[in-house]
Amino acid sequence: MPSRRIPVSQQNLIRIAIAGAKGRMGREAVKTIEAAPDMDLAGVLVRRADEDTRQFFTGVYDDPVRLLETEQPDVWLDLTTPDTVVSHVDLAFAHGVRPVVGATGYQEADLARWNDQASQTGIGGIACPNFAIGALLMMRFAKEAAKWMPRAEIIELHHDKKKDKPSGTAIRTAREMETEYEIPIHSVRLPGLVAHQEVLFGGTGETLTIRHDSLSRESFMPGVVLACRGVMQLRQMVYGLEHLLW
Ligand SMILES: NC(=O)C1=CN([C@@H]2O[C@H](COP(=O)(O)OP(=O)(O)OC[C@H]3O[C@@H](n4cnc5c(N)ncnc54)[C@H](OP(=O)(O)O)[C@@H]3O)[C@@H](O)[C@H]2O)C=CC1
Numbered sequence: 001m002p003s004r005r006i007p008v009s010q011q012n013l014i015r016i017a018i019a020g021a022k023g024r025m026g027r028e029a030v031k032t033i034e035a036a037p038d039m040d041l042a043g044v045l046v047r048r049a050d051e052d053t054r055q056f057f058t059g060v061y062d063d064p065v066r067l068l069e070t071e072q073p074d075v076w077l078d079l080t081t082p083d084t085v086v087s088h089v090d091l092a093f094a095h096g097v098r099p100v101v102g103a104t105g106y107q108e109a110d111l112a113r114w115n116d117q118a119s120q121t122g123i124g125g126i127a128c129p130n131f132a133i134g135a136l137l138m139m140r141f142a143k144e145a146a147k148w149m150p151r152a153e154i155i156e157l158h159h160d161k162k163k164d165k166p167s168g169t170a171i172r173t174a175r176e177m178e179t180e181y182e183i184p185i186h187s188v189r190l191p192g193l194v195a196h197q198e199v200l201f202g203g204t205g206e207t208l209t210i211r212h213d214s215l216s217r218e219s220f221m222p223g224v225v226l227a228c229r230g231v232m233q234l235r236q237m238v239y240g241l242e243h244l245l246w
């Protein structure tokens with residue numbers, strides 16, 4: 001495996017590789033990681049590393065294995081798409097690199113396999129269906145409310161370019177609520193939206209609505225930084241950023 005000489009000034013920095021750097025989340029994450037005092041952008045993965053892309057990023061790759069082997073990052077931050085995130089995370093584990101899974105659309109079986117990979121290798125990882133603190137609180141409150149109002153439905157609303165349906169957040173919310181009733185999920189995709197979710201509860205002569213709105217992708221960035229720092233201490237795979245908060 002080729003090695004990369006790291007300048008003394010960068011030796012204690014967490015070296016992050018970002019997959020999907022040209023996407024909506026990826027662009028925001030590149031700015032955030034570059035501005036974080038304890039992090040170094042080790043390289044980025046894009047679909048095609050052409051001249052145009054090289055003008056904007058240093059350390060650009062279009063082959064995940066080459067990025068992993070050449071740059072040897074500490075963390076693999078995946079912000080790609082449902083069809084690629086799964087193989088990327090498998091590759092990260094195979095190269096001893098900690099995954100922070102921001103992309104959604106993976107299945108329960110993928111999470112189970114990542115759990116096994118983490119416990120066999122001792123390499124921690126974290127899958128975060130939602131990095132926004134308000135969304136984590138919404139899920140926490142919904143879980144609490146479901147104990148008292150078990151009949152509920154979820155409406156998730158997103159921008160019309162979103163590829164997966166239902167959203168990772170809605171799937172996670174329903175899984176956390178664990179009521180005796182099935183919780184239907186309704187998906188809305190419209191231009192103008194960013195990322196929003198309502199959890200509606202129905203009781204006897206009353207309803208309760210818990211709603212969260214991400215109004216811009218900046219809302220996800222404090223959580224991205226927290227996950228990239230926190231994963232360095234993990235020795236297992238965890239599902240949900242709240243594992244690093246409460
Ligand atoms: N956890 C969270 O809080 C959040 C999660 N998300 C999730 O993050 C993911 C990205 O969202 P968003 O930024 O809006 O989506 P975008 O479509 O804007 O970005 C995805 C990027 O990944 C790139 N990509 C896809 N496949 C590959 C590949 N094989 N190799 C390299 N690059 C690839 C795409 O390139 P190209 O355009 O050329 O196809 C694109 O630049 C989604 O799964 C979304 O659900 C989004 C917001 C918050």
Ligand SMILES: O=C(O)C1=N[C@H](C(=O)O)C[C@H](O)C1
Binds near residue numbers: 159163168
């Ligand atoms: O694609 C998005 O935009 C988002 N995806 C995540 C999800 O699927 O839950 C998180 C957030 O809702 C934004």
